[in-house]
Structures are given as structure tokens and as C-alpha cells.
Amino acid sequence: MIRADLCIIGAGAGGLSLAAGATQMGARVVLVEGAEMGGDCLNHGCVPSKALIEAARAAHTMATAGRFGLAPVRPVVDYAAVMDHVARTIAAIAPMDSQERFEGLGVHVIRGWGRFAGPDTLEAAGQQIRARRFVIATGSRPALPPLPGLDETPYLTNETLFSLRAAPAHLLVLGGGPIGVEMAQAHLRLGVAVTLIESGRLMGREDPELAAQITATLRAEGATVLDQTAALRVEPAGEGVRLHLADGRQILGSHLLVATGRRVALEALNLSAAGVEASATGVRVGDDLRSVSNRRVYAIGDAAGRGQFTHAAGYHAGIVLRQVLLGLPARIGAPIPRVTYSDPELAQVGLTEPEARAAHGDRLQVLHWGFDHNDRAQAMAETTGRIKLMVVRGRAVGVSICGPHAGELIGLWALMLGARLRLSALAGAVLPYPTLSEVSKRAAGAYFSPKLFDNPVIRLVVRSVQRLLP
Ligand SMILES: Cc1cc2nc3c(=O)[nH]c(=O)nc-3n(C[C@H](O)[C@H](O)[C@H](O)COP(=O)(O)OP(=O)(O)OC[C@H]3O[C@@H](n4cnc5c(N)ncnc54)[C@H](O)[C@@H]3O)c2cc1C
Numbered sequence: 001m002i003r004a005d006l007c008i009i010g011a012g013a014g015g016l017s018l019a020a021g022a023t024q025m026g027a028r029v030v031l032v033e034g035a036e037m038g039g040d041c042l043n044h045g046c047v048p049s050k051a052l053i054e055a056a057r058a059a060h061t062m063a064t065a066g067r068f069g070l071a072p073v074r075p076v077v078d079y080a081a082v083m084d085h086v087a088r089t090i091a092a093i094a095p096m097d098s099q100e101r102f103e104g105l106g107v108h109v110i111r112g113w114g115r116f117a118g119p120d121t122l123e124a125a126g127q128q129i130r131a132r133r134f135v136i137a138t139g140s141r142p143a144l145p146p147l148p149g150l151d152e153t154p155y156l157t158n159e160t161l162f163s164l165r166a167a168p169a170h171l172l173v174l175g176g177g178p179i180g181v182e183m184a185q186a187h188l189r190l191g192v193a194v195t196l197i198e199s200g201r202l203m204g205r206e207d208p209e210l211a212a213q214i215t216a217t218l219r220a221e222g223a224t225v226l227d228q229t230a231a232l233r234v235e236p237a238g239e240g241v242r243l244h245l246a247d248g249r250q251i252l253g254s255h256l257l258v259a260t261g262r263r264v265a266l267e268a269l270n271l272s273a274a275g276v277e278a279s280a281t282g283v284r285v286g287d288d289l290r291s292v293s294n295r296r297v298y299a300i301g302d303a304a305g306r307g308q309f310t311h312a313a314g315y316h317a318g319i320v321l322r323q324v325l326l327g328l329p330a331r332i333g334a335p336i337p338r339v340t341y342s343d344p345e346l347a348q349v350g351l352t353e354p355e356a357r358a359a360h361g362d363r364l365q366v367l368h369w370g371f372d373h374n375d376r377a378q379a380m381a382e383t384t385g386r387i388k389l390m391v392v393r394g395r396a397v398g399v400s401i402c403g404p405h406a407g408e409l410i411g412l413w414a415l416m417l418g419a420r421l422r423l424s425a426l427a428g429a430v431l432p433y434p435t436l437s438e439v440s441k442r443a444a445g446a447y448f449s450p451k452l453f454d455n456p457v458i459r460l461v462v463r464s465v466q467r468l469l470p
């Protein structure tokens with residue numbers, strides 16, 4: 001029997017953050033991992049997808065160099081070599097998440113699938129772990145749609161896509177969320193024919209106007225985007241797959257990528273033995289991330305059902321660390337930004353315009369600023385997109401950005417919303433010229449422009465003061 005203060009199940013983004021913090025603060029920590037150290041983000045998620053996107057961006061820059069007066073070249077793509085870049089990127093980051101590093105920090109790492117044997121006991125790799133507190137950090141897996149024929153048809157998910165060595169001739173992407181959109185555009189730019197099939201609206205969670213910009217860009221780059229399109233069934237067809245659509249059309253592709261959402265990975269845990277309640281979206285927890293039915297148990301990251309992002313998992317780790325190590329209260333509540341790494345990028349923090357309108361009605365003011373009015377974006381010849389600020393009484397309640405490096409720009413707004421800063425704080429700040437960050441300042445400034453300019457009272461005051469000045 002191994003005894004510990006804290007037993008963490010899952011060595012992904014959330015579990016590793018928590019293990020590193022807890023052991024360095026003096027707790028006895030056991031970390032249980034059934035598959036690869038680093039979890040989804042490192043091995044099958046953020047890291048490989050962003051490495052592929054960067055290769056695709058380089059190809060796109062070459063192909064569109066004409067905008068800078070350089071002869072555009074359509075690059076010869078060595079898909080296997082691109083996947084080597086993806087593998088090298090994972091390998092470069094992996095040592096930070098490795099068993100050796102965590103053992104060096106003092107964590108007891110057990111490689112095996114964890115399964116509860118009671119309210120305070122977990123079994124893994126033939127060992128029993130009794131801990132004061134357990135943290136479920138088991139992440140999520142691809143959710144497969146109930147699509148007739150899928151079982152008999154070869155298909156890819158994010159868990160197998162990055163192992164391909166030859167470029168698909170025609171990639172069918174089922175699902176137009178962040179995974180589908182990012183992987184569709186990356187493949188398109190690497191010379192692959194892409195058809196994206198989405199049953200609803202592409203990027204359905206995002207601001208409709210900005211999401212439409214992404215759809216338009218994908219189409220302009222050559223993708224076939226079939227939104228509001230239901231797939232009826234799928235079947236193998238020679239070396240590839242045939243998708244039957246509800247409208248009677250059939251699409252033939254060489255590969256099918258299923259990107260229709262994620263389901264939390266809780267099956268292996270035998271939660272009932274520990275009396276831990278869960279739903280389809282995750283372990284049932286309060287804002288303190290503590291199980292509502294077993295107070296020894298917490299859940300973080302995708303398993304907590306409160307947003308599926310690496311930075312959310314890291315944030316959750318901090319919330320639990322405070323409670324289980326120091327016995328202090330802590331609750332989630334910070335605004336969690338999200339970014340889809342399409343080009344242009346689509347970033348969001350707080351409420352979208354429809355959400356803000358529903359919550360704040362007539363008190364809502366929506367301010368815009370276009371990247372076409374930004375000098376740096378002009379120099380980069382990347383002027384597509386805009387920032388939208390949802391403002392209530394001088395403070396932003398939500399920010400949506402579609403444009404170059406939107407993911408870098410949204411960080412400032414996560415701070416503005418999290419610290420409840422007024423727009424005047426940003427409008428009064430001096431930002432370097434020429435930077436993309438000026439779109440944020442100009443949008444904030446737009447809140448004050450009507451109050452300062454075209455204002456008869458201000459004009460009267462200025463005229464009076466001017467008469468008095470020597
Ligand atoms: C293609 C793709 C791209 C993504 N891109 C981004 C991005 O750009 N930015 C972003 O913020 N997020 C991104 N995400 C989401 C991000 O990967 C997840 O939100 C994040 O990995 C969640 O971390 P986690 O710690 O909850 O789970 P994971 O990182 O999934 O780790 C869970 C770990 O638990 C292990 N495990 C499961 N069950 C057990 C068990 N019973 N016993 C022992 N071990 C177990 C698993 O093997 C796994 O290693 C992406 C996801 C995908 C699929």
C-alpha cells in the first residue's frame with residue numbers, strides 16, 4: 001500500500017502542473033498515468049497541431065509572396081518531412097513532461113491505468129494507493145458521432161492524424177469546430193484537397209460574423225465547406241471512404257478525419273467505487289472543482305467539464321493546489337480566453353455579442369476596429385478581420401478578435417476582464433507604434449471618441465477656454 005497526501009490520475013496538462021506545484025511545496029505526491037506522459041496536448045493535441053499549422057503557414061507565405069513583390073512559389077511538400085517537424089516539436093517539449101523530470105522533483109510516478117477501489121483507495125499497475133486527496137485529471141477522448149458505417153470504415157482522429165507519413169489526396173473533415181477548422185486549413189495549405197462537413201454553423205460557439213470570416217477564408221483558399229450539412233452514413237470505397245449526405249450527394253475522399261467533439265475520459269476509473277458522481281460533461285464538481293459526492297476527490301482540466309483548454313487545466317491546477325495543500329478556499333472565476341489557430345486567428349474572452357446582448361440588453365455597446373486601419377497589418381499585408389468589444393458602463397464584458405495574431409492580442413483583454421479594468425486604462429496607455437496591439441487601444445478609444453468629438457458641450461468649453469488663454 002502506497003500512502004500519499006495527493007494522488008493525481010492523469011499526467012496531462014492539468015495533472016503535471018498540479019504534481020509539479022504540490023511536490024515542490026512539500027506534499028507527498030503520487031502521479032498515475034496510463035498512456036504517455038504529457039497527455040493529449042503534448043502528444044495528440046495542441047503541440048502537434050500547432051507544429052503542423054506553422055509548417056502550413058510557411059507554405060502559404062511562399063505561395064502568396066506576390067503581395068510583397070516576391071515571386072510566389074508553390075512549395076514542393078514532403079509530407080513525411082513535415083510530420084518529422086511535428087515529431088521533433090513534440091520531442092523538444094517532452095523532457096519537461098517526462099517521468100524522469102517528475103521523479104527528479106520527488107513525485108512518485110506510476111505507469112498504469114488508475115481505477116478506484118474505494119472512496120480513498122486507487123489501484124494502478126497492481127499497486128494500491130491510499131491518499132488524503134485524489135485529483136481526477138484524465139482529460140478527454142475523441143467523441144465519435146452515431147454515423148452508420150463508421151465502425152466498418154477507416155477513419156482518423158487527432159490520435160492518429162499526426163502519424164500519417166503520406167499526404168492524403170482528399171481529406172474529408174467531419175466537424176467544423178476548432179480541431180476541424182485548424183486541421184482543414186493546415187492540410188489545404190500543404191496542398192491537400194479538403195472538404196469540410198459541418199452539421200451546423202462552422203465555429204458555432206464563436207461570434208457569427210467573425211466565424212463567417214473564417215468560412216470565407218477557407219473557401220477562398222480552395223476548401224469545399226459544406227455547412228448546415230448532415231452526413232447520413234459512411235462506407236469504405238476502394239482505398240478511401242464515401243460519405244453520403246442527407247441531400248443525396250455523395251463525397252469520395254481518400255481519408256476521413258472525425259473531429260466532432262470530445263467526451264471526458266472517465267470510464268476506466270470505476271467512479272462508483274469511490275462514490276464520485278459524473279455526467280456526460282465531466283465529474284460533478286462545484287466552482288471549487290471538488291466532487292459534490294466525495295469530498296476527498298477533485299477534478300481538473302477536461303475531466304472537470306469547465307472548458308477544454310490546456311490553459312484552463314493549468315488554471316484549475318492552481319485552484320486545487322491552494323485548497324488541498326494549504327486548506328485555503330479557492331474557486332474558479334477568471335475569464336478563460338480561447339483561440340482557434342486558423343489564419344486569421346479567432347480569439348475570444350468573456351461574452352460574444354449574442355451572449356452579451358442576451359445578458360445586458362440595451363445597456364450593451366459594441367465597438368469595432370478593423371485591422372485594415374492598423375498600420376502594421378497593412379505592412380504585413382494581412383488586413384482581414386476586426387476586433388469587437390462588448391462594453392457595459394465603461395468596461396468590456398467580452399472581446400472577439402478575428403485577425404493576424406489574435407491569440408497574442410487576447411491576453412491583454414483577459415487581464416482587462418479579469419481585473420475589471422475600465423476601458424480608460426487601455427485608452428490612456430501608450431502602446432508602441434506600429435504594432436497590432438494598437439487595434440485594442442483604438443477600439444477602446446472608440447468608446448470615448450463620441451464623448452470627446454462631435455460633442456457640442458466640449459466644443460463650447462474648448463472655445464471658451466481658448467478665448468481665456470493668453
Ligand atoms: C487536436 C487538438 C488540438 C488542441 N489544441 C489546443 C490548443 O491549441 N490550445 C489549448 O488550450 N487546448 C487545445 N486542445 C485541448 C487540450 O489538449 C486539452 O484541453 C488539454 O490537453 C486538457 O488537459 P488535461 O490535463 O485535462 O487532459 P490530458 O492532457 O488529456 O491528460 C489526461 C491524461 O490522463 C491519462 N488518463 C486517462 N485516464 C486515466 C486513468 N484511468 N488512469 C491513468 N491515466 C489516465 C491520459 O492517458 C492522459 O495522458 C487541443 C485538443 C486537441 C485534441
Ligand SMILES: NC(=O)c1ccc[n+]([C@@H]2O[C@H](COP(=O)([O-])OP(=O)(O)OC[C@H]3O[C@@H](n4cnc5c(N)ncnc54)[C@H](O)[C@@H]3O)[C@@H](O)[C@H]2O)c1
Nearest residue numbers: 145175176177178179180198199200259260261308339340
Ligand atoms: N485552439 C484550441 O484551443 C483548440 C483546438 C482544438 C481543440 N480544442 C478543444 O477541443 C475541443 C474539441 O474540439 P472539436 O473541434 O472536436 O469539437 P467541438 O465540439 O468544438 O466541435 C465539433 C463540431 O462538430 C460538429 N458535429 C458534430 N457531429 C457532427 C456530425 N455528425 N457531422 C458533422 N458535424 C458534426 C458540431 O456541430 C461542432 O461544430 C474544443 O471545444 C476545444 O475546447 C481547442
